[in-house]
Amino acid sequence: MSAAIKLGDEELTQRQQDVLDIALSLLVEVGDKLTMTGVARRARCSKESLYKWFGDRDGLLTAIVQWQAAKVRPVPLGPQRMSIEALQANLERFAYDWLKVISGDISVALNRLAITHAGPLSNLGHTVLTNGRFAVGKRLKPLLKAGRGAGLLRFDDEEEAFRTFFGLVLRDVQIRLLLGDEFELSDQDVIRDAKRATEQFLKLYGA
Amino acid sequence: MSAAIKLGDEELTQRQQDVLDIALSLLVEVGDKLTMTGVARRARCSKESLYKWFGDRDGLLTAIVQWQAAKVRPVPLGPQRMSIEALQANLERFAYDWLKVISGDISVALNRLAITHAGPLSNLGHTVLTNGRFAVGKRLKPLLKAGRGAGLLRFDDEEEAFRTFFGLVLRDVQIRLLLGDEFELSDQDVIRDAKRATEQFLKLYGA
DNA sequence: AAGGAACCGTACCGTACGGTTCGGTAAATG
């Protein structure tokens, strides 16, 4: 019995996890032209195994998305004593990590995939939203509330505050990348953007 | 000879324009499952005509995007005397129109289409970016510069200022809609969002 | 009225790909 990792209701053997990683890398390369035969060839497994493990093509795509989502473990921001410096540093770190993820090849590929198959039928979009936009909100809100509790921030609706932070951090970056605009975003740029977004957010919501 | 409208290097007869409108409405319904046979049936034309007019499927999709883009004529903001009230009103109107377009079915469908076919091969993404994100920037920047010229705004880089406005207005709306999150956005919401984004922008960049 | 251009409707072709089946193999199980 191999080491099994739970994913949703299922368990994944090591072999299956490896196949999903390979499928993900192939997805980044070829986008929505990902084919079952292609995955089987790249992963050196049979199509029969793919169908046995994941049901059908949609099941494989869902598994890829969920598998990637499961790998993104939230870095717990320790409930340190909240000073303005700590708040600012945490916000900057948050913005930096987030921008890095969003501008990465994997994020672009998965979001494209989910958008392509968006609709009432597929739940890929829902999965991506849950593990992206909403997961980030869930992680950021405690920080915002702590800041408010310490008298450093002022806002009525934490959801509104979070969405503003969202806009200030990502701006047009995600949509441009999704549409294929190949624009450079160096590590220095990301650092600068994270600082700027944090400053602007504090100017808007600072007490 | 029918009335011909220039689109790129080509001219479009009335019949072809009608077909493109029908194809666009069908695209909104079925998304990327748009098929040549389906367009021909809905438009009551032959596939042969579609291929004669648009070359191939990609040509049809490109024509749809360009045709819609050609319909969006920029509403010239008259160069009135720039007061803080006029600036604020113009920004609000800008944000309102923009948010309305982005949250509309047509915009969602076209952006999904372009994202699906994004890559070095297709220029759909480029077309959408040019007629969306960049066209808006081109229209907004004169207003921003006028505001700065009148001593109402303060910024070094107009591109940066515009991108911040972008983020404050759209926030997470576009990506959520693209991913299939069906969330209500009433006209009252749009009005409120436009006001809020404008206030925040003025707080950040007001002199 | 005659001729032709444009077009409709439909049948048809080729191919790509999702999904299935099957023979063969290696490792666990007893």
Place this chain on the structure above:
DNA sequence: CATTTACCGAACCGTACGGTACGGTTCCTT
């Protein structure tokens, strides 16, 4: 050793769809 399990590789099937061909119709021009 015999059996089961899991898997690989490859051949195969069905279908959807992009693209083409062609006969028939409408309409415009001369």
